[in-house]
Structure formats: C-alpha cells, structure tokens
Amino acid sequence: MTDFILRRPAVQARTGLSRSTLYAMMAEGKFPKPVKLGKRAVGWRESALTNWLDSRSVAPSLVHRAGPAHPPTAGPSNEPPIR
Secondary structure (H helix, E strand, O other): OOOOEEOHHHHHHHHOOOHHHHHHHHHOOOOOOOEEOOOOOEEEEHHHHHHHHHHOOOOHHHOOOOOOOOOOOOOOOOOOOOO
16 A cells, blocks of 8 residues: 655645644644655655544544534524625
8 A cells, every 4th residue: 555645735734733733743742743755845644644633533423513603693684685
C-alpha cells in the first residue's frame, strides 16, 4: 500500500485545525510529527494522520447535533422576498 505524504494545507483541511494549533499539539506530543522532505519542506504520512483521526473519533450516538450557531432573531416574515 502506498502511503501518501500530505502537506500542511491538506492536513489543515482534513483536521480542521489551524497551523498554530497543529504545531502546538505536536510540541505537546498530541499530534503526529511530520517527516522532513527537504531543507524547508515537511509533510505528514497519510496513515499517521488517519490513525490520529480514528483515535479521536466519537461514537455517532454521542455526537451533539447543535442547531445553527446564530439562530434567526426574528420569526418568518410574511413579506415576499426582495428581488
């Protein structure tokens, strides 16, 4: 099986974490360390990232399904939409 190397933007997209959070978690030993690709380039093994994500998974029955972050402040309007 081929293990792909993911660069930071792809890791951020898959985890939803910011760059600073990724590096802070690595410093705490809570996130996989990257592999060095060159003098100024690093990447993460896809398998390491997948294993990390799987270890953080929550059972679907325990996931909180919240409503919208900012519910509408007013009820539905009887006025037609503005065009």
